[in-house]
Amino acid sequence: MAETMQEGAARHGVDDRTVIDPEFFSGDLFGELGLVEETPERRRPRIALGRYIPGLGLCGTIAIAATWLSEHYGPPAILMALLMGLALNFAALDARTHTGLxxxxxxxxxxxxxxxxxQxxxxxxxxxxxxxxxxxxxxxxxxxxxxMAGARLSGQSRYAGILxxxxxxxxxxxxxxxxxxxxGRDxxxxxxxxxxxxxxxxxxxLAMTAYPVLAAQLGFDDRAAGFLIxxxxxxxxxxxxxxxSYSDAxxxxxxxxxLARVALLAPAVLVVSLWIGQRPQVEEQSLIRRLAPPWFIAGFVALLVIxxxxxVPQPLAGSASMTAKALLVLAVTATALRSRTDLIVQLGWRAFMPVLSATLASFLVAVTLTYFVFVG
Structure with a gap:
């Protein structure tokens, strides 16, 4: 005899006050399997780890290939990782890779x-x-x-130029x-x-690829090239x-x-907020929290002080250096894979003007000042 829904719920240990899906008890076997498979404690570890695997596998494979090409043919591993990541970024269209990347x-x-x-x-x-x-x-x-000039010339608001x-x-x-x-979005x-x-x-x-080459053509030494970049x-x-990619030095x-530029993020944000005025949502946060430096900057400073x-023992310093380079290769690969080059075709050129003008101004002034400070 077929049992009632209440009897089935009682046999499975479900309170009769709970809202029950009738299809859940369509069969004892499927009901029991459902209880086992849907247990959060059993599913969560597999999901938490498994969702990173596609992105890590894709990024790691490209990074290994870039390192192999660097070791056998000479170009820097990070440069090869960047170029290969940009060339293969269609593989990152699969949303399953995004978490790992x-x-x-x-x-x-x-x-x-x-x-x-x-170091x-x-x-x-x-x-x-x-x-x-x-x-x-x-x-x-x-x-x-x-x-700011690019935003003004392209007819955009000053906030686009500030950003x-x-x-x-x-x-x-x-x-x-x-x-x-x-x-703010308003x-x-x-x-x-x-x-x-x-x-x-x-x-x-583009700058990561071109600036080291331009620095070499200008005859900059390691210190000047590093400063420029x-x-x-x-x-x-x-x-x-x-x-x-230019040299280790x-x-x-x-x-x-x-990192000196990154350290200036807090005062820059403070100046901008005072200039344009805070929004109510931001004002709820404490000033110290808004201007706190990123944790990786604090970690970098801590190891620098040590x-x-x-x-520091040479084996430890050497291992840290190798690990840092490996992580940077992986990070550059992931960044390149996640770059949406297809959006350039969809969006108008005017929206790119602030970034373009800021990039050109930064590079021209950087080359000029680098030459006078380190060469002239």
């Missing part, structure tokens, strides 16, 4: 930056000197002014996110914000990658200069 592009990059702290000392930062630091501030100001100029002058997408939190559309991120990613990828490439991963210099105060 985003993990590598964000967490992997930040851990890599922290580990680079073992830098306080003496090296002081060695940058007052004049190069002032030159860096001039380059950042030029990038910001270029973004593009600030992101270009400081640290790319991270700065864009911080600045957009102050500007002042600047999400479409313009997304397009700014795409433009920054494309400009950074670190002072003018937008995103952290591309700036560091471009520096290391240029990579360290580019890292120091780039490396400056004590002699």
């Amino acid at each position: 985003d993990l590598v592009a964000r967490l992997g990059l930040r851990i890599g930056i922290v580990l680079i702290g073992f 830098v000392t306080a003496a090296q930062i002081v060695a940058i000197g007052l004049v190069p630091f002032l030159a860096l501030l001039g380059i950042m100001a030029a990038a910001f002014a270029g973004g 593009a100029g600030g992101a270009t002058s400081i640290c790319g997408a991270s700065a864009a996110l911080a600045l957009y939190g102050v500007i 002042r600047l559309t999400q479409a313009q914000f997304a397009l700014t991120l795409v433009g920054i990613a494309m400009a950074s990828a 670190g002072a003018s490439v937008h995103d952290v991963a591309q700036a560091i990658g471009g520096g290391y 240029a990579g360290v210099e580019a890292t120091i200069v780039k 490396n400056s105060l004590i002699a």
